[in-house]
Amino acid sequence: MRTPPHFDRGHTDDLMTFLASSPTPYHAVASAAERLEKAGFRQVSEADAWDGSLGGRYVLRGGAIIAWYVPKGAHPHTPFRIIGAHTDSPNLRVKPRPDSGAHGWRQVAVEIYGGPLMNSWLDRDLGIAGRLSLRDGTSRLVNVDRPLLRVPQLAIHLDRTVSSEGLKLDKQRHLQPVWGLGDDVRDGDLIAFLEEEAGIPAGEVTGWDLMTHSVEPPAYLGRDNELLAGPRMDNLLSVHAGTAALASVAGSGDELPHIPVLAAFDHEENGSQSDTGADGPLLGGVLERSVFSRGGSYEDRARAFAGTVCLSSDTGHAVHPNYAERHDPTHHPRADAGPILKVNVNNRYATDGSGRAVFAAACEKAGVPFQTFVSNNSMPCGTTIGPITAARHGIRTVDIGVAILSMHSVRELCGAKDPYLLANALAAFLGG
Template sequence: MSTPVTGSAALDHAADLADFVAASPSSYHAAAEVARRLREAGFHELDEREAWPAQPGGRFLVVRDGAVLAWVVPSAADAATGVHVFGAHSDSPALKLKPRPTTGSLGWLQAGVEVYGGPLLNSWLDRELRLAGRLVLDDGTRVLAATGALLRLPQLAIHLDREVNDGLALDKQRQTQPVWGLGDADSADLLGELAAEAGVDASRIRGYDIVTADAARGAVFGKDDVFFASGRLDDLASVHAGVVAIERAAEGFDADRIAMLAVFDHEEVGSATRSGAAGPFLADVLERIQLSLGADREQQLRALADSWCVSSDVGHAVHPNYAEKHDPVVQPRLGSGPILKINANQRYATDGSGAAAWHGWCDAAGVGSQEFVSNNAVPCGSTIGPITATRLGIATVDVGIPILSMHSARELAGVSDLHDLSRVAEAFFTA
């Protein structure tokens, strides 16, 4: 097996990803950062409440809460033009603020939180955490807010738990409430800390959606700079790859199909929300695009039949310390390229046609690919892929990058894989 080589383009991509993750501590921040970058690249932001213009030759985006869709329309597009959708998600497992979040005891200020998704809870111990998300004010205004390093979930010392190295199990109510200061909870205000960061009056807050995020910046490390560690690689690695790809594809765009980046929220909790993949967002926007191109129902169905969705999410690289948890033959490695995700029970949407199409896009990009399939005794999770295929009938293939420490507060990827995924996404958009 050859040793992976980290090129300058891959290192530049990783540095930009570190910037992107730092700007995206919540799904709402991620959607806003995608929109900001694409507006700077010439995309026009649309409002769902207003009429949309005719779209041939245009670049557009629309944000719905923590989700964002962006697309480029060929100048020769007509009512039956298909779409190439690169899909990903903006949320990650975390701790989420409860109502009345300012708590504490014994002179400690604590944050009342509940568990969002399926985090590796032990990975959140003994690291500095941010709070981030949106505040909703008394007039309905939505304001993004984020702190710097503010909280920490301290572990009990080994002197007080001599059996801890034989197995750690955290009580999700009693032992996951982070500390953020000293004093009496009756005279403190955690939401006030967020309000101050956002420059708003805390008394105007009527609602909020706030989660924790690792405060440490993403970093390249290891021999020959082969590794990249960061919070929220699941799935900001795919979101960032898609943003970079559609920016590049939009320059001189002359593909036969509409190129679309679809970033959904709430994948980690099932996607069944207005901004999740199981909700109506993608279907609504596709219909409005088709209507702007003059499509009737017959032409809308023809366009969907001529479309593809690449659902991009992370998958499990083979772990050197837990090889028995992986398939004994199919063992993806960091630095060996993006992965094609396969499951006999369609937890991933890949089939033979999808596999062939994916390998074709990889060949066009000059990128190698590897397969992922689970050990039969270790069932896999799922993605937005089967949801999108079921809702719209679009041919769909599940892909991603291999990582270690999935659902940790800080995950591990291969630097070259991150860049290669973006290269394949660009080939897909321009096919």
């Protein structure tokens, strides 16, 4: 193996900027698209005819982005190398009738999205962000990135058992944030406020997809700043690394044996079954149109898919120093020890032996160490877009990621070097 790449803090600094500017999936794909545009990619519309010319393209649909780069020497049957990730994170999302309140407090009605660590949302200064749909059929992003809402925790004097029996939260009653005082709760107050914030004329917003986020920015942590704390690392860390890797490979100008692809989906946290999720038609449609736009046939499509490999990159669990018994006794992934290869024989992850060899080769090429993650047999693991991608498209898929602590918390924790190591491994994989 080559010497590991010298740690470039600039990559982690840029990740922090990416996390802060991406409070929602819609903002995340806009941030990724901005970086790809600077690397020479251009957006194409699904409603237009596509040409098969060389260079970088990307498609935006809601909170998902598919980007690909057609290199010199590509044929219609050239296989793809795909980095798969997801843009969504567990959070509190605004209900269709958001204006509520009780006992002199004005509140915003929210619904639980995915599986958040609910206690981590208590007593946090929260902003609100998302997508506003307008009367003329267009949409506008909005981001109120300042203290606006708060979910206040009950004082210990009113719950004397909380320290001995643990905190018990009712999802409906205990997680509705406050954002003001008064008994005059009126339908339309929140949307009118957001119209003003976004500079939209009153009454023009007719639909919305809004969610809350902690306004505390990402930060280095620890005596030597060797840790990174921040929001939505699951899984914007992988989206950022994949974007950086694709831009790097495209910028090299090399004649590649594969067509590198970034596929960042929405709705992984609730099953991926949507038009922007990994279990939807988006990826397959984009890959097929790429083949056909270069003059390919269905036979070329089948040949391309047969040689395609996807790295499903999502965060995994670093060994927790306070709960080491919850981990498999022989698999203890550590922070800053390189990306993890995720394995589960019941196909909760898609990795098999041949996939391991592909990832090992990429890491060896990049000079990046890697680790293996397996769940404790008594604590079944979650799953990812990996098995979905493999089953839906017949594509060989490998599950990988970065080991973190506090997964699904408002604020997660990883080693400051690991995002950079992951991006190097992904670039080596795409350059294959």
